[in-house]
Amino acid sequence: MLYNVWGSVGSAMSVRRPVRSPLPDDERENSDPESDAHHYYIPTKYDMFDLRRSRILPEKLFKVIIIGDPTVGKTSFIQRYVQNSFTKEYKGTVGVDFALKVVHWYDSQVVKLQLWDIAGQERFTWMTRVYYKDTHGCVIMFDLTNKNSFENTLKWKKDLDGKCTLSDGSPVPCMLLANKCDLQDRKVHQADIESFHKENNFIGWTETSAKEGLMVNDSMKFLIEVMMQHEGVNSTINHKKSSLQLVNQEEKKRRNCIC
Amino acid sequence: MSDDLPSTYDVIILGTGMVESIVAAAVARTGKKVLHLDPNTYYGQLWATLSLDSFELWAKTGTSNTKTLKGEDSFKSLSDKALKYYETQDERDCISDLTFNWNIVEDIPESEEEPKEENASGNEYSIKKIRDVSRKFNIDLAPKLLFAKGPMVEILIKSQVSKYVEFLNVNNILIYIDDAIERVPCSKSDVFSSKSVNVVDKRLLMKVLTSIQSYTEESPFFQEYENKTFLDYLKANLPEKFANFILYSIAAGDQNTPCLEGVQKAKKFLSCLGYYGNSPFLWPLYGSSELLQGFCRQCAVFSGIYCLNREVEAIAVEGDKYYGCASNGILLQSEHLVVSNSLLPQQFRGTGPSVKRAVLITDKSIFPEGKEGVSLLQYPTDDSAATILELSGNTCSVPKGLFIVQIVGNCLEEAIKNLFSEGGDDSKPKILYSLRFTLHQMECTGKLPENIHACPGPDFATDFDAEIRKAEEIFKKICPEEEFFAPLPPEPEPPSDEPDSPEEATNDA
Numbered sequence: 182m183l184y185n186v187w188g189s190v191g192s193a194m195s196v197r198r199p200v201r202s203p204l205p206d207d208e209r210e211n212s213d214p215e216s217d218a219h220h221y222y223i224p225t226k227y228d229m230f231d232l233r234r235s236r237i238l239p240e241k242l243f244k245v246i247i248i249g250d251p252t253v254g255k256t257s258f259i260q261r262y263v264q265n266s267f268t269k270e271y272k273g274t275v276g277v278d279f280a281l282k283v284v285h286w287y288d289s290q291v292v293k294l295q296l297w298d299i300a301g302q303e304r305f306t307w308m309t310r311v312y313y314k315d316t317h318g319c320v321i322m323f324d325l326t327n328k329n330s331f332e333n334t335l336k337w338k339k340d341l342d343g344k345c346t347l348s349d350g351s352p353v354p355c356m357l358l359a360n361k362c363d364l365q366d367r368k369v370h371q372a373d374i375e376s377f378h379k380e381n382n383f384i385g386w387t388e389t390s391a392k393e394g395l396m397v398n399d400s401m402k403f404l405i406e407v408m409m410q411h412e413g414v415n416s417t418i419n420h421k422k423s424s425l426q427l428v429n430q431e432e433k434k435r436r437n438c439i440c
Numbered sequence: 441m442s443d444d445l446p447s448t449y450d451v452i453i454l455g456t457g458m459v460e461s462i463v464a465a466a467v468a469r470t471g472k473k474v475l476h477l478d479p480n481t482y483y484g485q486l487w488a489t490l491s492l493d494s495f496e497l498w499a500k501t502g503t504s505n506t507k508t509l510k511g512e513d514s515f516k517s518l519s520d521k522a523l524k525y526y527e528t529q530d531e532r533d534c535i536s537d538l539t540f541n542w543n544i545v546e547d548i549p550e551s552e553e554e555p556k557e558e559n560a561s562g563n564e565y566s567i568k569k570i571r572d573v574s575r576k577f578n579i580d581l582a583p584k585l586l587f588a589k590g591p592m593v594e595i596l597i598k599s600q601v602s603k604y605v606e607f608l609n610v611n612n613i614l615i616y617i618d619d620a621i622e623r624v625p626c627s628k629s630d631v632f633s634s635k636s637v638n639v640v641d642k643r644l645l646m647k648v649l650t651s652i653q654s655y656t657e658e659s660p661f662f663q664e665y666e667n668k669t670f671l672d673y674l675k676a677n678l679p680e681k682f683a684n685f686i687l688y689s690i691a692a693g694d695q696n697t698p699c700l701e702g703v704q705k706a707k708k709f710l711s712c713l714g715y716y717g718n719s720p721f722l723w724p725l726y727g728s729s730e731l732l733q734g735f736c737r738q739c740a741v742f743s744g745i746y747c748l749n750r751e752v753e754a755i756a757v758e759g760d761k762y763y764g765c766a767s768n769g770i771l772l773q774s775e776h777l778v779v780s781n782s783l784l785p786q787q788f789r790g791t792g793p794s795v796k797r798a799v800l801i802t803d804k805s806i807f808p809e810g811k812e813g814v815s816l817l818q819y820p821t822d823d824s825a826a827t828i829l830e831l832s833g834n835t836c837s838v839p840k841g842l843f844i845v846q847i848v849g850n851c852l853e854e855a856i857k858n859l860f861s862e863g864g865d866d867s868k869p870k871i872l873y874s875l876r877f878t879l880h881q882m883e884c885t886g887k888l889p890e891n892i893h894a895c896p897g898p899d900f901a902t903d904f905d906a907e908i909r910k911a912e913e914i915f916k917k918i919c920p921e922e923e924f925f926a927p928l929p930p931e932p933e934p935p936s937d938e939p940d941s942p943e944e945a946t947n948d949a
């Protein structure tokens with residue numbers, strides 16, 4: 182399996198030796214988008230590295246949804262990732278579907294991430310299909326100090342897979358995050374998470390702490406990498422949409438005038 | 441299930457039907473605190489869109505009302521106040537005479553599959569094979585279309601809920617006439633370019649379409665038909681075939697439709713042409729319930745709390761005012777209650793009109809020469825008409841190669857008999873699966889406390905006009921000062937951070 186390298190990282194706390202990539206060392210260092218990051222994951226194709234020589238790449242937009250039981254730390258995780266901050270009472274922005282994070286990926290590629298939070302919606306694992314729709318990647322989160330939230334991740338995964346797939350019909354790549362690893366009072370064993378994530382086709386898992394900012398960037402980096410790979414496969418098929426999106430006719434006219 | 445729900449709200453909404461969901465979004469946008477509950481594990485109640493598995497389960501549970509009343513005394517301990525408790529009822533009461541059956545073999549053993557290949561189409565399907573792709577089905581319990589210029593489209597755009605939903609044009613408008621299916625020329629340009637209409641008829645048709653389009657309240661043109669039917673008017677001006685085209689397909693009427701009503705409906709149809717292709721109707725990809733899910737998502741984005749699989753056992757009333765909802769051993773309190781008619785306590789619920797419905801899975805289109813997509817067929821009979829909606833693979837409602845057929849109308853058996861085959865006749869689409877039931881509309885009959893707002897379930901109209909009107913009416917009662925879906929202030933640019941280490945970007949520039 183492709184993603185096991187990272188999937189078996191196991192503990193966020195243990196410092197991992199970077200996995201060597203087949204690129205020359207100096208080149209890899211330059212291309213590293215985040216200085217603190219390690220390569221936990223080896224892409225099999227290196228289109229990205231080749232493409233970057235052509236300099237101007239169209240920016241990529243990915244929709245990432247974050248699901249899991251109440252209070253596991255989904256909103257805190259997004260806040261940490263997007264604003265690099267943590268406040269105990271942060272509740273997300275009312276009236277906005279997603280937070281936006283712009284990542285410079287290997288110098289030449291701009292990746293925009295829409296991070297969709299479940300916004301008070303769906304306390305108990307039955308989401309609207311419109312929330313899942315057109316998603317490129319998914320984070321399913323549980324709280325290490327709450328065993329029930331771990332068990333429910335399977336319900337979340339089933340709800341997602343039942344309502345949504347990638348455009349080529351394959352399951353949405355799904356990463357399992359064990360949050361609040363800064364706390365002492367753990368209720369879930371690493372070995373259980375390890376076997377659970379394999380059995381249920383998660384692309385990988387790691388412990389995180391939104392509070393301390395542990396493995397927040399690294400985990401998202403891993404997910405981006407997987408999504409970039411899928412994107413490479415899917416864009417060759419080039420799905421042309423024949424569906425209509427409703428627009429305000431007046432506004433459309435106005436916009437056309439300006440151009 | 442843990443009970444960590446807050447106990448007070450501005451508005452509690454019970455049921456995730458279309459009207460309830462529109463109200464939920466509208467009210468939440470004004471800043472009110474909303475709790476939205478549904479006894480089912482899916483959205484939409486009788487408006488739901490279900491995968492094949494869930495659909496079959498829904499059918500199997502059928503009309504069985506599982507609700508057992510507990511008696512008022514069992515709620516007395518919830519509060520010290522002098523409250524009267526009214527127990528809610530089961531939406532299953534809206535369904536009767538439900539039957540379903542598969543018309544294909546259970547399974548095809550692997551080894552037999554090869555030699556059977558040369559058999560005619562339809563034979564290669566087995567129940568197992570179709571169930572294996574259950575998730576590729578999105579079957580509507582109450583499919584409805586949108587008028588391209590109708591109130592639903594207007595509200596979707598105004599609310600920006602439109603961003604959650606994509607649409608297809610209903611690309612085949614058809615009618616069953618003289619034992620055959622024909623395409624209806626909808627617009628004047630259709631008539632103009634139609635090869636099946638001769639020159640004389642073209643002129644007559646154009647003239648009628650023009651007078652319908654230019655109709656206003658004051659126009660004297662139709663006055664002599666004031667007390668006559670639309671059909672009277674049409675027959676006086678057109679050959680019978682074209683009169684039927686306009687009556688059934690364009691005005692969605694029947695023999696008894698009064699002239700002015702028919703003119704207004706036909707005018708509306710014609711005024712919706714040309715906005716999204718050459719058809720007045722839109723169909724939501726993945727099914728009608730995408731719309732209500734879009735409104736629910738918006739409510740959630742405005743801090744509404746959602747809890748499915750959650751029942752309200754009783755509605756508590758204090759004096760002549762609604763007080764709260766007894767649910768799962770606690771009392772949830774709110775200023776207003778919005779509730780689906782189908783769940784109303786028996787003191788307030790009555791049974792209204794009903795209609796027959798059928799859902800078929802077939803192996804061929806009723807109109808193979810048409811464009812792939814969504815077809816709307818009117819099937820008039822001597823005393824009423826059936827409306828038939830056919831969805832193909834590109835609607836995301838059914839796997840490629842199969843079709844979902846939704847039929848509404850009391851004469852549906854006749855339509856099914858003439859349009860489909862149960863096997864044998866290869867010229868017609870074969871029915872692989874069929875489900876039939878009668879859908880009853882529930883009505884609010886008693887006098888509800890002023891702060892309870894009851895919402896109708898699916899009616900039998902093709903569009904959502906009535907639902908939007910009802911939602912706005914309820915909204916005005918809860919928020920009398922506010923505009924219905926007032927435009928939002930422009931979205932603040934979401935925080936878009938530069939990369940954590942900006943020097944990265946300029947590294948080798």
Ligand SMILES: Nc1nc2c(ncn2[C@@H]2O[C@H](COP(=O)(O)OP(=O)(O)OP(=O)(O)O)[C@@H](O)[C@H]2O)c(=O)[nH]1
Nearest residue numbers: 250251252253254255256257269360361390391392
């Ligand atoms: N110790 C610790 N606390 C955390 C961490 N992440 C979140 N929390 C706390 O957990 C509580 C819930 O966090 P939220 O981010 O609101 O959780 P959520 O998953 O968004 O919850 P809902 O929006 O209710 O579904 C808050 O009090 C956070 O401060 C973490 O990594 N460590």
Ligand SMILES: [Mg+2]
Nearest residue numbers: 255256300301
């Ligand atoms: Mg949250």
